[in-house]
Amino acid sequence: MTDASFARPHTETFEHGGATVDLIDAATVLAAARANPVELLRRADWPDPVQRVDLTVDGTGGSEHVFIARIVALADTEQRMRALVLGRDPLGLLLSRRIAAGDEVVTRIVDGVGTAAAAAYRRLGLEKPVEREPGLLADAAAGIEATVTWTDDGSVARLESRVPRDEVGVTHLRAFVTLTLQAVTELSGAGSLAGRHYVVSRENLPRNPATTQSVTLDMVGGLADVVAELRQIAVSFRHPEAMARWGARRPQGLLMYGPPGTGKTMLSRALANEIGADFREIRTPEILDKWLGGSERNIKQIFREARGYRTPTLILFDEFDSIVSYAGAGGDAASQALNAVAGIFKQEMNDLIEENPNVIVVATTNFPHRVDESLIRSGRFDVKISVPKPDEHARAEIFRKMIRALISAHERPGFRMFADDLDPPVLGVAATGMTGADIKEVLRRVQLAKAMQEARGGPAGPITQDDLLTAVRNLRGGPATTP
Structure with missing residues (x-):
């Protein structure tokens, strides 16, 4: 049985305040919220003074669906x-x-x-604090009300609505989005939303092709547990005031390990984007130096710069084992240099978060057994996540998300990129043993074949299930022939 519509989500478009809003797969959002809170409306462009709007649907409480919007503005x-x-x-x-x-x-x-x-x-006592009374916004037609509260300085507004779980529907989600935009308008002024476009989606797929730099956790398929843990880390990073109130310390370091091609580097970038942090990738040549003392100077300089970052920054040590493999008592110069780098790394990680809470360190490795345990103990790397090869269901999910992203980026009126006979579960079985990188290569080969077919003047119909299955077989059997 095929799933012809799995890649083309149901989209409802409406307008508010001059802005166009695409509400995508609203019923799926409400259903997914029963298992885990769903975040919507990220990466949107807002009128001054609004800087950010976080919209969450949470149905995990059992009896109610809770809609929450957090509007952050300049005081x-x-x-x-x-x-x-x-x-x-x-x-x-x-x-x-x-x-x-x-x-x-x-x-x-x-x-x-x-x-x-x-x-x-x-x-100097020249500024009186902003005092805003709690308020209430309502949509009578939808039967939903939203309480509005403010922080003391008036820079953050919080909207909250509660709807009984057995009554909640798409109408409530659409109405809450409208109330959120209404609150934004009250902050930014009438007409401030005119001409803007907002996508309210569980996955927030971009209209332009996703790049390594723009990847988000929503785009990651087949790693639900890993993504959930990374979201928790992002939340702890984005809310230092809650951490401080409870005397809690968010993770300072994160180690991700697993086979090649499972997406560890991509997950690191997605975490940085989830946090809203700059991304700094450290590779082996930036540290290891053939000259005596050079490697030690390099690692010290990297951490010296890290202590000076004034904006949230994720530092990735990719292929961590090649940078700080602990050579033990080896007497050769290379072993001594690695030992020295590892020792300095341990010292620098001991108090990094206390000296600069803007920084989080992520290390990835395909060979965790090559990294000395003292380097990655708790306190240095508080979270260790295994990123495994995807199973059958995970591979199907990876196919689904990758194809859906391609459709969002490339399909236009009059051009269909994929046919309606796609069956992700069957693709997941056919791709047994493959990683996310392999699946991406399958799609790349099919896209290239279609593009070359069109370039040569031949008819190039949409990509079919058979096209994908053939590409999977070719990848398993070795390099595909050039189209």
Whole structure:
């Protein structure tokens, strides 16, 4: 039995405040929320002063579905300070243009000036705290109400609605999204949403082809347990105030290990994007040096820079075993250099999080047995995650997510990339023993064959189940012939 619609989600499009909203697979979102909270609306562009909107549906409580929106905005004083900085000609005009163009560095600089000035005003007693009374938003037609509460400085609004589990439906989710956009409009002004486009989706697939840099945890298929653990790490990183209130310390280091091609590096990038952190990848040549003392200097410099990062940063030590393989008592120069690097690494990791809570360290390896246990003990690497080869169901999920991403990125009116006879479970069985990297290669080969067929002037219909099964067989049997 095929699953012809698995890759083309049901999309409901509506408008609010001049913005177009695509609500994708709403029924699936509500069903999935019964097992785990589902996050929506990430990676969206919001009008000033709104910086971020997190929307979550949580049905794990049993009796209710809870809809929560967290709207993060510049505090009133910081907003005024930003306007003051940008109002200085001609520099202010230049900075404004750079911010409008999406220059993150300039945005951080300007907002940093505003934040510092606002803090100074508060210390001098020149600024009264913002006082916002709790409020209520409602959609009478849908029968849903949302309570609205604010932080003391007025920079974060929290909307919450509760609907009995046996009554909740797509109408409630659509109405809550509308109430969230209404709250955004109240902060940013009438007409501020005009011309904008928002995708409310469990997976938030991009309209452009996903790159290694833009991968998110939503795009990861077949590793539900691993993704769930990474989400927990991201939540602990994004909410330092909750960690501080309870005296809790989020993980400082994360070790991911498993066979080649299982997606460890991709997961690291996805975690960085989930956190909203910069990504810094360290490879062997950046550390190991043929000159005496060079390797030790390099590792010290890497951690010296890490202690100076002022924005959230994920540092990835890829192929960790090749960087700090613990050679024990080996007497040759190479072993001594590795021993020295490993020793310095241990020292630097001992207090990194205390000196700079903006940094999280991730190490990946295909050979965990080559890494000395003292290097990766708790306190240095608090979380250790095995990333296995996918099983039959996981492979089917990987096919589903990869194909769905390709459809989202490439299909247009009049062009269908994939046929309706695709059957992910059958593909998952056929690809026994393959990794996510292998499945990606299967798709690459089929895409290339279709593109070459069209380029040569021949008819190139949509990619079919047989096309994919043939590519799987060819990959198993060795290099495919050039199309």
